[in-house]
Amino acid sequence: MKLTVSDLTKTFGRKTAVSHVNLELTPGVYGLLGPNGAGKTTLIRLLVDLLRPDQGAVLLDGKNISDMGEEYRMQLGYLPQKAGYYPWLSAEKFLLYMAALKGLDRADAAERTRTLLQTVGLYEERKKHLSAYSGGMLQRVEIAQALLNDPKILILDEPTTGLDPQERIRFRNMIRRFSGDRIILLSTHIVSDVEQEADQVILLREGHVVRTGTVQEISSSVAGKAVEDGTSPLENAYLRYCGQEAS
Amino acid sequence: MIRAEMKKAWSRPMTIIALLFACLLQVFYPFSNRDTSLRELSAEINKMSGPMNSSWDKTISARYKAEWGDSGPSDEEYGTLSAGQKALLYAMPYTDFSSMTDDLVAAMNQTYGRKTEQYYSGLKKAAESGRLIFGISPAAESMSDQSTVGIGFLLFMLLFSCSLFAGERNEGMAPLQATAHDGRRRLFFSKCLACQISALIVWISENAVYALTLTYLYGWGNLSAVCQGYNKNYCPYPLSEGQFLLAVLLMGFAASQAAALLFFLLSYIPAGVQQIFALEFFALVLPALARYFLDIGPLALWIPCLMNCRALLDRLCLLQIGSAEIPYWMLAVSETGIIIILSVFIVRFLGRKAERAQVQEHELNEVRI
Numbered sequence: 001m002k003l004t005v006s007d008l009t010k011t012f013g014r015k016t017a018v019s020h021v022n023l024e025l026t027p028g029v030y031g032l033l034g035p036n037g038a039g040k041t042t043l044i045r046l047l048v049d050l051l052r053p054d055q056g057a058v059l060l061d062g063k064n065i066s067d068m069g070e071e072y073r074m075q076l077g078y079l080p081q082k083a084g085y086y087p088w089l090s091a092e093k094f095l096l097y098m099a100a101l102k103g104l105d106r107a108d109a110a111e112r113t114r115t116l117l118q119t120v121g122l123y124e125e126r127k128k129h130l131s132a133y134s135g136g137m138l139q140r141v142e143i144a145q146a147l148l149n150d151p152k153i154l155i156l157d158e159p160t161t162g163l164d165p166q167e168r169i170r171f172r173n174m175i176r177r178f179s180g181d182r183i184i185l186l187s188t189h190i191v192s193d194v195e196q197e198a199d200q201v202i203l204l205r206e207g208h209v210v211r212t213g214t215v216q217e218i219s220s221s222v223a224g225k226a227v228e229d230g231t232s233p234l235e236n237a238y239l240r241y242c243g244q245e246a247s
Numbered sequence: 248m249i250r251a252e253m254k255k256a257w258s259r260p261m262t263i264i265a266l267l268f269a270c271l272l273q274v275f276y277p278f279s280n281r282d283t284s285l286r287e288l289s290a291e292i293n294k295m296s297g298p299m300n301s302s303w304d305k306t307i308s309a310r311y312k313a314e315w316g317d318s319g320p321s322d323e324e325y326g327t328l329s330a331g332q333k334a335l336l337y338a339m340p341y342t343d344f345s346s347m348t349d350d351l352v353a354a355m356n357q358t359y360g361r362k363t364e365q366y367y368s369g370l371k372k373a374a375e376s377g378r379l380i381f382g383i384s385p386a387a388e389s390m391s392d393q394s395t396v397g398i399g400f401l402l403f404m405l406l407f408s409c410s411l412f413a414g415e416r417n418e419g420m421a422p423l424q425a426t427a428h429d430g431r432r433r434l435f436f437s438k439c440l441a442c443q444i445s446a447l448i449v450w451i452s453e454n455a456v457y458a459l460t461l462t463y464l465y466g467w468g469n470l471s472a473v474c475q476g477y478n479k480n481y482c483p484y485p486l487s488e489g490q491f492l493l494a495v496l497l498m499g500f501a502a503s504q505a506a507a508l509l510f511f512l513l514s515y516i517p518a519g520v521q522q523i524f525a526l527e528f529f530a531l532v533l534p535a536l537a538r539y540f541l542d543i544g545p546l547a548l549w550i551p552c553l554m555n556c557r558a559l560l561d562r563l564c565l566l567q568i569g570s571a572e573i574p575y576w577m578l579a580v581s582e583t584g585i586i587i588i589l590s591v592f593i594v595r596f597l598g599r600k601a602e603r604a605q606v607q608e609h610e611l612n613e614v615r616i
Binding site for chain 2: 045048049050069070073074076078080082083084085086087088089093096097098100101102103145149
């Protein structure tokens with residue numbers, strides 16, 4: 001399985017949010033790092049076919065995802081940056097609804113919902129209305145919904161926002177277990193999440209991919225040039241490529 | 248998918264509250280307008296039930312004469328009449344009916360032309376063959392006034408449809424839905440069906456509550472009794488009370504489904520909840536309120552107003568605009584045609600284009616930040 005991003009460009013008015021991005025994603029965990037306004041969310045929305053590119057294409061095994069439609073979405077799990085929910089539904093009902101949207105039959109939906117609620121540690125509170133959930137709990141529900149259809153391509157936009165340290169560890173373990181023959185793209189500004197989980201890192205700045213490589217490759221590319229004291233090697237590289245100093 | 252949409256929509260507290268409100272209207276309205284003597288009076292009227300032929304005419308006339316002679320009760324007497332006497336007063340005008348149809352046909356022909364002739368000749372034949380039964384069904388007569396059912400239904404749909412698309416966009420569900428396997432075309436049709444089924448549930452619930460209230464207040468009397476006309480010369484229709492109610496309900500059902508579809512289509516226009524609410528209120532609810540409370544004739548043809556079509560059935564199948572007489576069916580076809588064209592436009596162009604523009608605008612804001 002190969003997700004190819006070919007010369008992808010998207011502009012809004014005069015502002016180019018994503019500019020001539022080329023990537024090849026094969027199974028593995030990818031960390032998408034970049035400052036606010038770098039074009040991460042736009043790139044993700046292009047990857048999940050929420051936006052149509054002005055130029056270029058996203059191809060899954062050579063097929064344009066816009067033409068694939070349902071066939072592509074069947075393999076896709078997506079967690080938006082600001083994911084919605086229905087406050088009057090319980091977590092269980094919400095996941096069952098999302099499972100129906102994802103085309104799961106009732107038995108599968110019930111089974112996956114139960115398993116995922118256990119995985120994200122919300123099984124005991126599954127009957128509570130979502131309006132009574134904390135931000136962290138809601139985020140866990142949203143992560144669960146992204147995994148409902150056992151996606152081959154999982155795209156998570158700021159997945160650890162609102163999670164406490166314990167939940168973040170749980171999330172990382174979950175991603176580790178879930179990876180394998182899947183493409184997982186984590187967009188975040190928390191460098192440590194990427195540092196520990198990602199096989200490959202994509203650094204994005206002003207709509208351009210400024211660097212790709214493994215954590216080690218990127219970290220070593222700026223070795224000995226610490227921007228600030230106390231930063232990890234990848235944070236150091238991030239500041240070099242995407243921070244103010246880069247501009 | 249439809250089941251999931253239904254479950255989601257009906258687990259929303261606002262949906263249940265709106266349904267309860269719509270149903271409670273069907274209790275409050277008949278109670279606040281109840282005629283306390285109607286149950287007893289209708290029982291007395293139905294004691295005189297029978298085919299409206301010459302022997303029935305003679306029997307009633309004889310009883311009337313025995314009671315009051317040729318002059319009838321005086322105004323002072325009227326307040327002291329028993330239910331049986333009032334029933335006799337009610338029955339008396341029907342004795343003229345058979346003899347009056349010929350004059351009526353001639354008069355109506357002169358005013359309205361051939362369509363009227365067909366209508367009244369049918370009535371005449373029904374009278375001659377003894378198919379017109381004297382009697383009354385107070386509950387059926389009351390229930391054929393569907394104005395509160397219509398208002399309750401439209402208020403429910405107004406609240407329900409705002410949550411279909413605009414509400415979901417507000418809650419940030421659109422990106423989650425659009426990236427799910429069945430989250431686009433299939434979701435659209437599932438929502439549409441869920442909307443129509445919900446409309447059916449509300450309409451049936453309202454009418455069931457209305458029927459129960461009227462059963463409690465008046466009873467159903469004689470459903471095979473000839474239907475008393477409400478407007479044009481107060482002549483009976485060649486229909487029984489039961490048949491007339493069925494016709495009103497069928498028309499109301501069809502109109503409710505068509506109105507629900509209009510609500511659904513308008514809710515698809517990408518705008519905020521408040522804009523959708525205002526648009527639907529002005530386009531669909533306000534004309535119905537104006538029609539029911541101000542009795543504006545031509546508004547009767549606007550789909551949401553057709554839910555209360557008794558007045559429409561009362562009149563002849565012609566709408567007079569100035570000196571021009573336009574058949575209602577022609578107006579209905581034109582109205583449907585316009586709605587179909589608008590629907591296609593909303594779904595094919597406005598909806599998708601603006602939805603995408605909305606995502607883009609969101610992106611642009613993020614980029615600006």
